[in-house]
Amino acid sequence: MEKFQFQGNNLLNKSRVIQAEAALMYDSVQVFAVGLRTLEQSHALRPMNISCELEHPWDGGLSLINYINTVDRKGISGPIGFKEGRRIQFKLDLLKLRQQSLVKVGEWRPGSGVNITDKSAFFEAGTTNVTLVVITILETPYVMLRSKGNFSGNDRYEGFCIDLLKEIAHMVGFAYRIELVPDGKYGVYDYETGEWNGIVRQLMDKKADLAVGSMTINYARESVIDFTKPFMNLGISILFKVPTSHPARLFSFMNPLAIEIWLYVLAAYILVSVTMFVVARFSPYEWNNPHPCHSQNTEIVENQFSLANSFWFTIGTLMQQGSDLNPKATSTRIVSGVWWFFTLIIISSYTANLAAFLTVERMITPIENAEDLASQTDISYGTLESGSTMTFFRDSMIETYKKMWRFMENKKPSVFVPTYEEGIKRVLQGNYAFLMESTMLDYIVQRDCNLTQIGGLLDSKGYGIATPMGSPWRDKISLAILELQEKGEIQILYDKWWKSPSDTCMRNDKDKGSKANALGVDNIGGIFVVLLCGLTFAVLIAIFEFCYNSKRNVPVERRMMISTSNIKTVQALNSSIICH
Incomplete structure (x- = not known):
């Protein structure tokens, strides 16, 4: 021994x-x-x-x-x-090396594995003499420069990740110094040069101990650097400009039926009216004696369904107002019954659809999801250059995403943007969709009412704190993140930076789906136009009837005047003869 x-x-x-x-x-x-x-x-x-x-x-x-x-x-x-x-x-004892001695913190057995008996041993409160270099990238709201005041060192930065870093440093026990990545990129692998860039390159070269920010965990990065447990889950989504409202038109009350349906209804109205006239002419039961009290005029009969009356009867039933004309024959009653059933369905469908068209504002949305985006070329779309979203589309084996990548790669000018701010600016200019991570999209949408999210999430992933391969700080920080999640501290930080009432915009269409909108002149003003046009047309017809009737009665009046004058002449001659 x-x-x-x-x-x-x-x-x-x-x-x-x-x-x-x-x-x-x-x-x-x-x-x-x-x-x-x-x-x-x-x-x-x-x-x-x-x-x-x-x-x-x-x-x-x-x-x-x-x-x-x-x-x-x-x-x-x-x-x-x-x-x-x-x-x-x-069993094997699990020991932790502290400054003074080795301390037993757990056991390992063949059947049950590791059993931690002293979890507090992994967290040593207070700061030590260790100062870690933390590399990051400016990204709202994760890491931002303070806009007011003169600050130096770590105090120059604020944001969600800065607050998270403070909590973790206090729990694990280290001091830190924040530095920005020189090239301003997160890190992507270049197949041509075989090299990484951005934050990943800095960690691989051991120029930084930690990387804090909106750093996505993926397979390619995990193969060259280490990640902690994710502190936030997210996915890729589509940022697009809020679609414009459907412009209100003067004749919006005609929108419930398509133009061809209106033409079919007009054709049906003419066809039924002519059919009623013809059937009534053929049916002997529609011919009646106009003077039933005079028995000597039994040979004189008339039909109430003249061509004008037939059109009046049909339009009266279509408007659900009825008519003083009543069919008597079985054939005319069948035509009337079929027409009444037709008008019942048409009017009911029109009324139901009219309520939806006039009380709910309809939006013009050219795209609904990623498939719609991939199947068209009028709207350009891109993503952040040298980011995980770009890597996702480049390496994806799904046919839709491969098609989208070919479009983005070959599009000239380039649809890739160097920063999120540039991508948001292009979206606001119109005719451009920006593929970005959902957490950042949520932050932007809540602060700009002109932007919205299209469709759901294209994938599922998480943000983590990156370390060099084999770093002893990874497990400690992972345990700290899990504890912060269980206590709800991370959710509190999320609400602080994402849902601040002073920054979020107030959307007017918040309850648009459940509340009807008041109708204005722009919606139903056409009804008044139709009414005025009808009244004007009726006055013109009345003037025409008066002039026509007056012109037709002039020869009769002349004949009556001539007859009257002749009678007076004869009477005068007779008077003169009698006098002589």
């Missing part, structure tokens, strides 16, 4: 310190001795020479192994027992 005692007090001083190698060697010899003694008790040991050239195994070897597997005793390294050749019923 002293041979394996490389450091510490030796056994002669009775320090009771034994190296693991010595303890395991001692226990293994003890187990072998017990197995060999048991074998000797049951079988006669017959030692024999073993040849290295010939494969002749020892006959007692298999029995010796079986006896060793049955050993059950307590050794220096703990309880000794075997199952199928593997040791069981032992």
